[in-house]
Amino acid sequence: MSQGITFSGLGSGLDTDTMISQLVGIERRPVQLIQRRQAELQQEKGIVQSIGSSLVSLKDAVAKLEDDDLFTIVKAQSGDDERIGVTATNEAGAGTFSIEVQELALARRLSSRSFGAFSDPLNMSGEFVLNGKGFEIETGDDLLDIRDKINDADTGVSAQILTVAANDNRLILTADEVGEDGFDIKDASSTNLLQGLGFTSSDTGVKNAFVDGARSSGFLDADESIATLNNLVSAPSGTVTVGDQEIAIDLATDSLNSIRDKINTAAPSGVTATITSADEGGLTRYSLEIEGTTNFVDDGGIFEALGVFDNGSIADEIVAGAESDLLVSTTTSVGSLLGLGSAPSGTVTIGDQTVDIDLASDSLTDIQTKINAAAPTGVNATIVTSSDDDGNSQFRLRIDGTAEFSDSGNVLETMGVVIGSNNSFGSVAQALTANVGNQEKGALVHATGSGAKSDSLTSDVDAVGGLIGSSAAGTITIGDKTVAVDLATDSLNAIRDRINAAGPTGVTATVNALGPGSFELEIDGTTDLVDDGGVLEALGVLEAPTALTADTRFADMLGAGVQAGDTISISGTNHDGDQVSGTFTISNTNLKIQNLLSSIEQTFGNQVTASVDASGRISLADDQAGSSALSMSLQANNEGGSSLGLGTMTVTTQGSDARSSELQAGQNAQFEINGIGLSRSSNTVTDAVQGVTLELKQAEVGELVDINVTRDDTTALRENIGTFVDDFNSAMDLINEQFIVDEATQRGGPLAGDATILNLQSQLRTVVSSQVEGLKEEFNALVLVGISFTREGRLEVDDERLTEALTENLDDVRHLFVAQGKTTDERITYISSNENTRAGDYAVEISEAASRGTLVGGVEFTGALEEDQTLSLIDKATGQAARIELEAGSSLDDIVAKINTDMASDVAEVRRATVANTTDGTAAVDSSTTFAQIFGAGAQNGDTIRINGNTHEGNNVSSTFTIDDAATDTVGDLLTKIRSTFNGAVSASVDSDGRIVVTDNQLGTSELTVTLVEENEGGGSLNFGSIDVETEGRLGLEIEATAEDGKLSLEHTGYGSRNGFSVEAAIDELGVTAGEVTGNDVQGTINGEEGDGFGRVLSGKIASETIRGLSLRVELTPDEVTESGESGNVNLIYGVARRLGDTLKTITDDFDGTLKGREDSIDRTVDNMDDQIASMERRIEQFRLNLVNKFAALEGTIATMQSQGNFLTQQLAGLSG
Secondary structure, eight states, X not given: OOOOOOOTTTTTOOOHHHHHHHHHHHHHHHHHHHHHHHHHHHHHHHHHHHHHHHHHHHHHHHHHHTOGGGOOOOEEEESOTTTEEEEEOTTOOSEEEEEEEEEOOBOOEEEOOOBSOSSSOOOOOEEEEETTEEEEEOTTOOHHHHHHHHHHHTSSXXXXXXXXXXXXXXXXXXXXXXXXXXXXXXXXXXXXXXXXXXXXXXXXXXXXXXXXXXXXXXBSOSSSBHHHHHTOSSOOEEEEEETTEEEEEETXXXXXXXXXXXXXXXXXXXXXXEEEEEEETTEEEEEEEEESOOOEEOXXXXXXXXXXXXXXXXXXXXXXXXXXOOBSOSSSOHHHHTTOSSOOEEEEEETTEEEEEETTTOOHHHHHHHHHHHOOTTOEEEEEEEEOTTSOEEEEEEEESOOOEEOSTTHHHHHTSEEEOSSOBOOBOOEEEESOOOEEOOOBSEEOSSEEEOOOBSOSSSOHHHHHTOOOEEEEEETTEEEEEETTTOOHHHHHHHHHHHOOTTOEEEEEEEETXXXXXXXXXXXXXXXXXXXXXXXXXXXXXXXXXXXXXXXGBTTTOOOTTOEEEXXXXXXXXXXXXXXXXXXXXXXXXHHHHHHHHHHTTTOEEEEEOTTSOEEEEESSOSSOOOEEEEEEOOTTXXXXXXXXXXXXXXXXXXXXXXXXXXXXXXXXXXXXXEEESSSEEEEEETTEEEEEOOOOTTOEXXXXXXXXXXXXXXHHHHHHHHHHHHHHHHHHGGGOOBTTTXXXXXXXXXXXXXXXXHHHHHHHHSOOTTSOGGGSSGGGGTEEEOTTSOXXXXXXXXXXXXXXXXXXXXXXXXXEEEESSTTEEEEEOOTTSOOEEEEEEEEEOOOEEEEEOSSOOOSOOSSOEEEEEEETTTOOEEEEEEOTTOOHHHHHHHHHHXXXXXXXXXXXXXXXXXXXXXXXXXXXXXXXXXXXXXXXXTOEEEEEEEOTXXXXXXXXXXXXXXXXXXXXXXXXXXXXXXXXXXXXXXXXXXXXXXXXXEXXXXXXXXXXXXXXXXXXXXXXXXXXXXXXXXXXXXXXEEEETTEEEEEEEEESTTOEEEESSOBGGGTBOOEEEEOOOOEEEETTEEOEEETTEEEOOTTOSSSTTOEEEEOOOXXXXXXXXXXXXXXXXXXXXXXXXXXXXXXXXXXXXXXXHHHHHHHHHHHHHHHHHHHHHHHHHHHHHHHHHHHHHHHHHHHHHHHHHHHHHHHHHHHHO
């Protein structure tokens, strides 16, 4: 605010500024008092915040004492921590046991073959599957690219490049986890990609054998007792289990035949026992075969003596068939489940039948149907359901009845039915091949004995090219002369004249008239004719040249002009690296190439094989397989002026020793505990000894390590109790400081007498010191276990008393600290409560039990479906839909199995185009169809197709595909572009109708969309249609089917009104009606107040002052609910830690806690004071301005008076003068 310009005492000589300042200062004294109070309040707020911080620390310490797991008293020690580490939980029993670690679990490691450079393109393409994830390799990819693709995918496998030596680089795959499961790698290409990389060989075998029985050892007799045959002094006897039956066997008297009969008489479900015989070294041996089960339980070592068992497991398994790898859906295509962009297809052989399978479109259910439709002899395909550790459904295709499989396009390998061998890599011999292929002259077509003739032509004066449609031109050789001929302009007569003009020695050319309009060229006097530019071939004089062979004469080599006496120098190194050299002389040109090959072999000591390949190139193969130094150079010296060239020999097959790509098989840990053998897939063992975790670090056979477990370790509990006591005392010290009176000032702390702090102090002391109702009287207060208050109000611990309580009554101490809910009815269990729930007794009355939504067919179904049916279900909670296709001929059991399999399956979203394109109006296009071949499309070079869409998560993607050449660009190229647009997250294919199909590679509810916009810039009408949802992505639905009294029953597995399902359309054959069914929520009261039911959970209403926060699980069935509804009581007992924790939450809550309220109150008071000060400052400023104005007026008056006085003085002075 402007105060203007003043000049203090200018007229009066008075110090008006000082006078005004003093007067204003007096007026400002109330402001200063308020500001002093504000400072005091800020100090109080700081103390409140410090108290809050200390109470938060106390709350954290108390929270640990609320946890049941803290009351663990077990301690485990290893006799050798460098070999075995050990920890234990409260579940472990006290005792000592010995462990011998025989083998540590190891991670699987696999090596590719050797490559000369890791950054050169491999010129390989295709897909493979690694741990269930598909990888696409492109022609230009090198080892580094493959490494990075694997490492970026996070599949549980790491890839590294290992440079063994110069020009020896290998890709190494290592499992991230140890164990015999290692990792799974499968070839999903039609190009045998993994063989090319050297990870697998061409040998294959069944991967997942389906074992359905066991075979005994071979015995010399089937009628003698086993004791006699094995010379057993004390033969075992007992009752063994085979399948679902127990059978008494005594090997002292029982033979193979009698054991067989006993098993068949007991008739275990689906089990058959037989005796088989086989000739071994001229002796007939008999074996007992038990088929139909793998459930065998030994007794007294009977199965071990028979050779059925070896160390407790089946020794000789009977393989009944094979299974696929585990997949998470039966209805989604296998290719999509594996994330393959271009899944393989082919005609595979199963048993004695062939089956066409396309993994881009076929699901496990489709493949099962195809196999059973093909009906291989004795074979049945089924789908087997299991669950993973988290309870999620998994599926395998089981092919029972054969182990004979022939793969095609790696279809079966991709499914996991067969697998390529990692060990059948024999040693490889080194091979060299020339980089130049030579040719043999074409033979005479119309030989005359002393020459040759051309084909007949219709004119001898017209240009030959116009007559035969050829524009060949070149300089041909006739005998010892060359002649330039151009068929585009030369006639037969002209060619004749050119030859005769050249004058080859002894040669005459003529044109013969064969008749009206028929002429031929005849060359007489030589058969030494050499073509150039295809002139003689076009005339029909010579056949086309062919690739050189071992039988080719040197004289017949095209364009070589070999002369007698020419030599070829041979040099190089043999297998061991020793230098070799020799010279081959072409003594006459009738010698054959085979003569040269034989000379090469002799030069190398007949330790190599020389040959000519199909391209006319010299090849050399080492006769000794393995790593080799073989090299060779062939130098044609051409002494006679010839132009023979044999090229440079380079290594085309690197010699290598026999190897296995399996550097380290995945291996389980093998160890013994107290002499009992165990195997685990990890070196961290959590399930061998109850409550004990073992860390296996070193293996050494015969080295025993003692593990000692004791149950008296309360170290952690004591530490937490000590922390609680210290934090409580620290918080209380801060509070108590406020009530200490300073002797000098006779004043307490800033918060002395503060009601909030006094109440807080009282609350905390009361909670800690009071008794816990419902506990034993001798253990219902902290003081009774040695935790009590001193006279100064601080907690202290009586170590002796606390130790006694922890040692003798740990469970009672636990109850003293934690919360527990005791119910009088075991069908009602306590779930939880919160700080709003009071401890005490709660009477529970259940009026209605929770139920599940159930639909039972209205008709008894005993036959088979007369026609195909579709059951469409929608889950109420998720809104996810499922369509189950039921086939005609299905029985009720078939229908139940089909529904349950589909309900348990996760499903990927499938989108299919609405337009089916063809090549001729009938035949469907496929991925190899070029755009020019699409019927009626009129695609032109430069046309573009925009690809727009959303990913599984809903992220937008877009790109543009350009048809560069409609004659060569294919629909498959467009599919590849679609896949790359979605970063490989979808599979794209063409169905049998010629429609594009896009499948989400991620299971579950999906936001996938795909739109193709055909721009048709060239005026065509290419149209793939809209790509609409055919199958909605979803997770498995919690709906189960059962057969109930001959009727189909569908039931949601979840309880309550939130869970249920609807049937979209009725199926009259099954009596299934359309409509929605839901379950009912539990209904009842707690302490007479109506609770909220949610499925089986009954909770206190939020608005209730007495029961809110309490949640109970009610497992009563509708039949168990009594008319009175009485179901007993729930007694909530809150230990000290729980009660103190609830109190501290109320005090320290950041939003509405007690201390937060006190801070907010201080802030509001300070803000109000700020407003008061601002108002008072305005009044003071006005007061100051008034004073300034008054003093200014006074100054003016005084100045006037002084002026008048001076005037009078002057006048008086004048009068007196």
